[in-house]
Amino acid sequence: MSTVDNSVSGAVPGAPAPRRQPAWLKLWPVQALLFLALLVAVWAVTEALNLVIPAYQGQILLFTGINVIITLGLNLITGVTGQLSLGHAAFMAIGAYAAAICTVSLHLPFALALLLGGLVAALFGVVLGFPTLRLSGDYLAIATLGFAEIVRVVNTNLKITNGAIGYYGIQKRVDLPLVAMLAVAAVAAMAWLENSRNGRAMRSVREDEIAATASGVNTTFYKIQAFAVGAFFAGVGGGLYAHTTTFIQPTDFGFLKSVEQLSMVVLGGMGSIAGTVLGTIVLTAAPELLRFMSNYRMLVYGATLIVLMIFRPGGLLGGVDLRDAVRRALMLGRSRTVRTSVGGDGQ
Amino acid sequence: MRRLSAKGFLALLLVAAMAVSVAGCSTGSSSGKSDNGPIKIGFLGAKTGNVAIYGLNGLKGLHMAIDEINAAGGVLGRQIQLLEEDDAGQKDQATNITTKYVTADHVAAIIGDPTTGITRVAGQIANSHETVIMSFGSTGTGVVEIGPYVFRDTLLDAIAGPAMVDYAISKKGWKNFALVTSKNNDFSVSLSSIFRDAIKAKGGNIVVEESIQDGDTDFSGQVTNIKAKSPDVIVFSGYYTEGGLIMKEVRKQGLNNVVMIGGDGLQGADFWKLGGEATEGSISYAGFSSEQASGKTADFIKKFHDKYNEDPELFAAQAYDAIYIIASAMKAANSADPKVYRDKLAQTKNYEGVSGTITFRENREPLKSPVYLLQVSGAKDPASAKFTLLDKVPVK
Structure with a gap:
């Protein structure tokens, strides 16, 4: 893994602030309000865009947004925490069925159904998290694969599904502004999580589990947490x-779906939020963009994957960190990146 | 860190470029609904993936029909232009394409998808944009219920299943049925419930019900249970692969004079290749048969053979009929606007198609006649075995 990782050493206590930020900006209610304002802005912009973008392109963007939410969850499990999962589509299936049953059979409001879909998926994420305590690497991948098969078979045989x-x-309840808003919220939530103490602990599990345990990181907790949160995102998606x-x-929601989602994360760059988003955009849009090739479409799609992985083995954006860009843009808090780049400005 | 931010900027640029190119590949919006220029018809189906065979066969029928119509001067003096996009059997791709057809291309009609699942997804979109969609293969429930613009020209299992059971009880004198369902096959699960109701309604007994899974290869347990109840016939609602293997096991366990009856899922050469002689005499139904054809159907088969050097099958015939039914509705309404010709389409009565006579009932469900009952013959030699026509059952 060649990701440039600066977040572990990010919060050096007592380091001199490079640029003075108003104190009120650091208050969490202010940050929360700013975040809400961002969501509203995204909603307003996409609502406006929705009038301009042709429906076909809007539809592709909509699926891209949904996939972004799902693959960000997988990125947390596989990219950040380092637990290889081949069964992410199973969480998506659980969320999809749970939400659908909530709205159709139980007549619950759509927003609540989405939330419940995510929570049910998260519950199963915890269930699947337990084998990870004993398994790692390829063995864990097989276990997640088995889990996905179980979910598929159960869904095939249940009456309620x-x-x-x-x-x-x-x-049909989904439109582009909603998906765009949720996708941005998902990106922000992931950026916040990964840059917190919690996220650094997750990364330490990926880098060296034994060393992490020795430093007092409760690896069990963080691995299960990664599965729960990742599954929640997949469930909402x-x-x-x-x-x-x-x-x-x-x-x-079969094996191929799981592989497709893993491809998006790997192609973009494991552990990178920006990479995951880009990989998802590329792989969701590619089948549509390549339509002019008619019968050779899927062939070219496969070839593109191979070529990209040869020339960018770490993924498209392996090593690029969106969090810092967001921080700089919004001036939220401090990070080493801000210091360095400000230092650069002074040269 | 500067380098990284430059990369980040590059990434944003890439994303932007992607978005622009997606937006840029819009195909313009010359309307198929306008009064001049060609009438655009969108094909929806898989050209790649697991279910590509249905889409590709349907396309052969479509191409043939459109060539004929255009050679004869087109519809309302306008040529028909077929747009072909591949949905790969995926719901998200089908959603994208259908959206493109109805909002960017403004097609006059969508022909497809051959599967029930994708027709449910695409039907929703086409119906909400008031564009006619006609599936040439979906037989399951929950399709025409979507709305007034959703049609299909297939032989419904709900019509053919009871016809098959009726034949078994009244012509063959079979009373005791063993019903086998493949649990992970949507087609099999819904067909089994049709068979179950029909057997009860027509006075037969289901003496034993067994379930299997697509992909299973060992059916000794199920067959042992079936043998214990000594049924007159085995009804299997699944596909040919499992059907052939089940019959092989049936003979192996010494159940020698029982045959299998089932839906059109049994129609594949693998049925007798896997089952061998055990499949001799097994019966299935279909909405089309290239045997003993007469009139229009015989003509179609000959022309199809000339063009593609093979016999047409169900999906080609139904796709061929679909475009002709729509074309005649357009002529009757003197318009290619789906909002206008839809009413005429819904009133289609006794249309003589190559796959049978088609009438749309009040709820737009097709009533097709006849139901073809086909029987396996010559299974001793799998190379020359085939389905021969047993009977044509008219449906009223």
Whole structure:
């Protein structure tokens, strides 16, 4: 893993502030308000864009947004915490079915259904988190694969999911502004999580579990937490997916879906939020952008993957950190990057 | 760190470039609904992936029909232009394409998807944009219920299943049925419930019900249970691979005079390749057969053979009919605007298609006649075995 990691040493206590920030900016209510303002701004902008962008391109953007939310969850599990998961689509399936059942059978409001979908998925994330205490690497990958198969088979046989026939009659509730807002919120939440003490602990689990334990990091806790949070994101994404396509089947969330999501994370750059977002954009848009090649479309898609991985083995943005860019733009708190770049300005 | 931020900037640029190129590949919006220029028809189906065979076969029928129509002067004096996009059997891609067809290309109709699942997804979008969509393969429930613009021209399992059961009980005198379902196959699960209701309604008994999974290869347990109840016939709602293997096991366990009946899922050469002689005499139904054809169908088969050097199958025939039904509705309404010709389309009655006579009922569900019952013959030699026409059951 060649990710440039500056966050572990990010908060050096007592380091001189490079640029004076107003004290009120550091208050959490102010930051929360700023964050809300950002979300509202995103909503307003996409609402306006929605009028301009043709529906087809809007639809692609919408799926991209949903996939971003899901792959950010996988990035937390696999990229940040280093637990290779081949069963992320299972969490998406759980969230999709849970949210769909909530709105269709239980007549719950859509927002609550999305949240519940995410929470149910998170619950299963905790369940799957436990094997990770004993397994690692390839062995864990096989266990997650097995978990995904179990979820698929259970969904195929349960009555409440309507079995193999699939769950239909879901109302279309998703539009671009909603997805854009949630995707931005997901990026911000991930950036905040990864840059916190919690996130640094997760990274330490990835870098060296034994050393992390020796330094007093409760690796069990952080691994299960990564699975829970990652699954939550996948669950919310699944709920959005179900309310976009209006019809879901167990086969929609098979092994290939998990591999596709892992490809997005790996292609973008494991452990990098910006990379994950970019990888997801590329792999979601590629099948549509390549339509002019008609029958050679999927061939070129595969070849593109191979070529990219040969020339960028660390992923497209392996080593690039979106968090610092966001911080600089919003002047939220301090990080070493700010210091360095400000120092650079002074030269 | 400066380098990193430069990279970050580059990344943003890339994202922006991506967004612009996505936006840029809009195909303009010359309307198919306008009164001049070609009438645009969108094909929706898989050209790649697991279910590509249905889409590709459908395309053959579509191309043939459109060539014929255009050679004869087109519809309302306008040529038909077919747009072909591949949905790869994926719901998200199908969503994208359908959106493109109805909002950017302004197609007059969408023909597809051959599968029930994707038709449910695409139907929702087409219906909300008041564009006609006609599936040439979906047979499951929850399709035409979506709304007034969703159609299909297939032989419904809900019509063919009971016809098959009726034939088994009244013509063959079978009373005791063993019903086998493949639990992880959506088609099989819904067909089994149709068979179950039909058997009960027509006075048969289900003496044993067993379930299997697609992909299973050992059916000794299920067959032992079936043998214990000594049924007259085995009803299997799944696909040919498992069907062939089940029959092989049935003969192995000494159940010698029981055959299998089922839906069109049994129609594949692997049925007798895997089952061998055990499949001799097994019966399945279909909405199309290239045997003993007459009139329009015979003509279609000959022309199809000339063009592609193979016999047409169900999906090609139904896709061929789909475009002709829409074309005749356009002629009747004197308009290619789906909002206008939809009413005429819904009133289609006794249309003589190559895959049978088609009437749309009040709820737009197709009533197709006849149901073709096909029987496996010559299974002793898998190379020359085939389905021969057993009976044509008219449906009223």
